[in-house]
Amino acid sequence: MTEFNFDTVFDETMQTHNLDTVVILGHLNPDGDAAGSVMSLAHYIHVNYPQYRVFPYLAKTLERGPKKMVVEDKIFVPFEMPDISGKQYCVIVCDNATLERMIGLEYYQNAAASIVVDHHASNEGYGDVNWTKVSEACAENVYHMLSSELLLNAAQKEAYPNAADYIYLGILHDTGGLARANQGIFQAVADLMAMGVDHGRIMKTLHSDTLDILYKRADILHGAVRAMDGRVAYVIMGQKEIAEKDITYEDIHCISTILRDCDDIELGFTMYEEEENGWRCSFRSDGKWINVNELLKPFGGGGHISAAGLKYQTDNVEELKKQILDRVAEMKKKQ
Ligand SMILES: [Mn+2]
Known part of the structure; x- marks a missing residue:
């Protein structure tokens, strides 16, 4: 599978299972790409699907750099988690290859439906829908699977950090500040800038050494x-x-x-x-x-x-x- 339309799959999943809650998970010790992928999807759904409740979940061991961006998030931080006992919900897992590395595994195991988006060659193929495409950054795959119209809407409706900022964060971090890039990445980066992303501001999340x-x-x-x-x-x-x-x-x-x-x-x-x-x-x-x-x-x-x-x-x-x-x-x- 090389192309994937997130909105179609997501809509269908929520409706067939009659769900109103989404939990979004990433990998242990989240880096910029895991945080960027999880948080961009959370904001995208929050803006474009207001009928659903969204709970992104990042481990507390988030890296210093991406943390600079996440602490400014007024929509989802401090993180709260839904009470899942007896409740039906959909789980979306990003940038995570194996169940062993997943943070919040209990949410995945109790989910009514699951969608997995990843870029690791070593992905185990778990989940009801598993879209794994080997690429430099999971956030790059997130960018390509979303509707550009709805992404632009999410970027325009919210202040920094919004869905576009988070995708940019993921791409910058997994490409070593665009050191490893190709045409598709530069295309995504240029499109995101056109949506209002401030390159210099997000570059600062790469420089967090003391x-x-x-x-x-x-x-x-x-x-x-x-x-x-x-x-x-x-x-x-x-x-x-x-x-x-x-x-x-x-x-x-x-x-x-x-x-x-x-x-x-x-x-x-x-x-x-x-x-x-x-x-x-x-x-x-x-x-x-x-x-x-x-x-x-x-x-x-x-x-x-x-x-x-x-x-x-x-x-x-x-x-x-x-x-x-x-x-x-x-x-x-x-x-
Ligand atoms: Mn990654």
């Missing part, structure tokens, strides 16, 4: 190690070091991207022990040197060709790292 954050990041980068003739670089951080240096997952989350973006590095990754023997790993490449979604599949991880994650239980992280590097070497040999 000097203390940079000090910490420099410290983490000092611990980076090279492998495979220096073309791979990684950071492994166990619980002891995490406690000593007070490193949160948010502190380490960007490191794999920073490593990958180095001119002399092709693959960057981090392994972070978020609970005893529970490793949360993040892999970044350009998607061509190595496909990290394929790389992590045998280990139970995945995501996109150039950005993928893995959660793994082991008391021997060195062995896990070795197995992954062996697979990198094997995949490179076959290329």
Whole structure:
């Protein structure tokens, strides 16, 4: 399925099940794209379908940058959730590949109907309607599935941040500030600007570092190690070091991207022990040197060709790292 008309599917779903409530969910530790996709749909429905009640749901662990925009939301913040006991409602899930990563899973499980919109190659295909199209940002897919007329209406009826602002937020964040873009993205970005989006204002959500954050990041980068003739670089951080240096997952989350973006590095990754023997790993490449979604599949991880994650239980992280590097070497040999 390459084209998807949200309004038709949404209208039909609400009417056949006789529903008046919509809950919108995203993934754990929401980033700009998850927040942008969820919140843009919430505003779009709020303005264009006033007969329905809308409840967007974002985890409290929202990233610093997108949070700057979300805290200004006067329609939905502070978030409130409906009492779902005995109530029928529709759930829309955005930017979330697997049930394991979904935030608010209980809402999904008790929904009368579900619509899934995603851009991950690793999407499990769950939901009554599952529209997954691999692209740079889920918000880009959201943009293309909506009626431009109704989106313009939502942008004109509400002050910042409105549906168009949120789509723009998602696109900016998942493309690294339009660093990874194509014609379709620039088309969407230009259309959104024509609807009144202020590019400079939303760019500020990408720049939310403080000097203390940079000090910490420099410290983490000092611990980076090279492998495979220096073309791979990684950071492994166990619980002891995490406690000593007070490193949160948010502190380490960007490191794999920073490593990958180095001119002399092709693959960057981090392994972070978020609970005893529970490793949360993040892999970044350009998607061509190595496909990290394929790389992590045998280990139970995945995501996109150039950005993928893995959660793994082991008391021997060195062995896990070795197995992954062996697979990198094997995949490179076959290329
Ligand atoms: Mn995304």
